[in-house]
Amino acid sequence: MFKRVLVPAMAVAAMLAVMFVVLPAGAVGNDRAIRSRQSHDRYAFGHDTIISSAVAGSVQAYGGSIDVRDVIDGDLLVFGGNVTFSGRGRVNGNVVYAGGRIVNGEGRIGGQAYPLASIGGAAASMTKTAVVLSLLFVWLVAAVVVTLASGREVRFSSIEIRASALHCFVLGLVALTSFVLTAIMFSYLVPYLIGIPLLAALAVFAILTKIYGMVAVFHAVGTLIAGARTHEQLASRKWLRGDVAMVVVGVLLLGAIRFIPVIGAIAWSAASVFGIGVALATKFGRREPWFLVWRPAEA
Amino acid sequence: MNRESCQRYLEDPEANASHLAECAECRALAESLELKVEDRRPRLSAELPLAPWEGAGHRSWSLVIAGAVVVALIAAFFFMATGSSPLRVLANLPSADVLISTLRHIGSAAQNAPASWQVIVGVLFVVVNAIFVALLRRAPRGIDV
Numbered sequence: 250m251f252k253r254v255l256v257p258a259m260a261v262a263a264m265l266a267v268m269f270v271v272l273p274a275g276a277v278g279n280d281r282a283i284r285s286r287q288s289h290d291r292y293a294f295g296h297d298t299i300i301s302s303a304v305a306g307s308v309q310a311y312g313g314s315i316d317v318r319d320v321i322d323g324d325l326l327v328f329g330g331n332v333t334f335s336g337r338g339r340v341n342g343n344v345v346y347a348g349g350r351i352v353n354g355e356g357r358i359g360g361q362a363y364p365l366a367s368i369g370g371a372a373a374s375m376t377k378t379a380v381v382l383s384l385l386f387v388w389l390v391a392a393v394v395v396t397l398a399s400g401r402e403v404r405f406s407s408i409e410i411r412a413s414a415l416h417c418f419v420l421g422l423v424a425l426t427s428f429v430l431t432a433i434m435f436s437y438l439v440p441y442l443i444g445i446p447l448l449a450a451l452a453v454f455a456i457l458t459k460i461y462g463m464v465a466v467f468h469a470v471g472t473l474i475a476g477a478r479t480h481e482q483l484a485s486r487k488w489l490r491g492d493v494a495m496v497v498v499g500v501l502l503l504g505a506i507r508f509i510p511v512i513g514a515i516a517w518s519a520a521s522v523f524g525i526g527v528a529l530a531t532k533f534g535r536r537e538p539w540f541l542v543w544r545p546a547e548a
Numbered sequence: 549m550n551r552e553s554c555q556r557y558l559e560d561p562e563a564n565a566s567h568l569a570e571c572a573e574c575r576a577l578a579e580s581l582e583l584k585v586e587d588r589r590p591r592l593s594a595e596l597p598l599a600p601w602e603g604a605g606h607r608s609w610s611l612v613i614a615g616a617v618v619v620a621l622i623a624a625f626f627f628m629a630t631g632s633s634p635l636r637v638l639a640n641l642p643s644a645d646v647l648i649s650t651l652r653h654i655g656s657a658a659q660n661a662p663a664s665w666q667v668i669v670g671v672l673f674v675v676v677n678a679i680f681v682a683l684l685r686r687a688p689r690g691i692d693v
Contacts, residue, residue, distance in 0.1 A: 290653075290656065290660075292657055292660045292661070294661055294662055294665055295665075307653060309653055309654075309657045311657065311661075324649065324650075324653060326650065326653050326654070326657075343646055343649075345642075345646070345650050345653075361642075361646075363642045363646060365650075376626075376627075376630045376632045376637065378626050379623050379626030379627045379629075379630060379632065379634075380634075380637055382619060382622055382623035382626060383623045383627075383634055383637075385619050385623075386616060386619045386620050386623060389612075389615060389616055389619060390616065393612055397607075400604060400605070401601075401604075404600055404601070404604055405688075408600055409688050409689065412688075412689040413688075413689045416683070416686065416689075419683065420680075420683045420684070423676060423679050423680050423683055424680060426672075426676050427676050427677050427680045430669065430672055430673040430676055430677070431673070431677075433658060433669055433673075434669070434673055436651065436654050436655045436658045437655065437658050437659060438655070439651055439652055439654070439655025439656075439658075440652075440655055440656070440659075444651075444655060445648065445651060448651060472600075477598060477603065478598065479598060480598055480602070482598075483598060483602060483603045487608075488608045488610060488611045489608070489611070490603045490606045490608065491603055491604055491605060491606030491607055491608055492604045492605075493606075493607050493608055493609075493611075493612060494606070494608040494611050494612075497608070497611050497612055497615045498611075500615070501615055501619075504619070529684060530683075530684075530686070530688055531688050536688055538685075538687070539684045539685070540681070540684070540685060
């Protein structure tokens, strides 16, 4: 049944997906309106751009800054560069930017300016501390819930981090890169109906992987710092014992480290990489293989 | 009274402890002597290293509540100091419409990117995912818990 139906169906689906990517002219449906609107769009890849005449559509820049000297009727997206307004420069839509800043943008943006950073990064410095602390509270609650729901799995993943840290880190880095590249590949399908659900599914999977992995990292850190080493030590403790306690200690420790400038961001990012790596290395603590080896049945 | 079974009990009280249930004399004798049997089982658990699962099921609710309250109070203090609120911060986040619009823009940009960029992304996609699959095939090393 599997070989007869599922494999050919998947092959056909894969070929169709590749055709959609390779032949974007095949897009139909509501996308006509988008395409006609986007025909005035301008794109810049890997270099700085000056908008010296009015643009009827949107402008996007990847890996370069934008100098807006005239009106952009649509949105402005800038990744890896600054947005500078001068002269008649104005954006009637939204400005979405990452890895840069907006210069002289007061009163020149018709919509809103969205920095595509973390929630904490979007806030001002004093508020940022409060936001980071609020997120830490959310992490604490999530970590306790996940540990209560699947303590054995979290414990196993925590042991795996300590048993093969390098493998978890490398797997985490590769997985992150794979998520980004897969998202780019899926973004080719955005003009079609399937694109956004695929991207949403990828985002949900990545977020769940990060949440579970971070809980495992919290457990590992808590156990390394505050875990009991002997039976006597364990018997003498009232609070500092058990999976939940180790996770809470880990959250509080990593949360405190996060407030150290530069080092905190690096430590939290490294924890995320470790977390994603260990979540995937242990299949969310279930210790099942991701791929089964197919062997023909013997008579 | 069965002399033979009583004799066996007196020779090895621990092995023939069930005899006390059937012989009143021996039971009275044992009670009068207040025999205490020493536990001579080897205490292996104390000598072995602490296993990860030992004590893992314990739930320190006091620690959880204390930690959560401290973090929440400090966050509330900072929000009060800045005159802001979590809701105001959430209101500044992009809406679903903006996110979908941004995704559509990025999708169109991917198709309008220079050919060299698209080739590089395609090659990287294949290479990185091949490494990803190879790494996922490795069995976990952690011991059983």
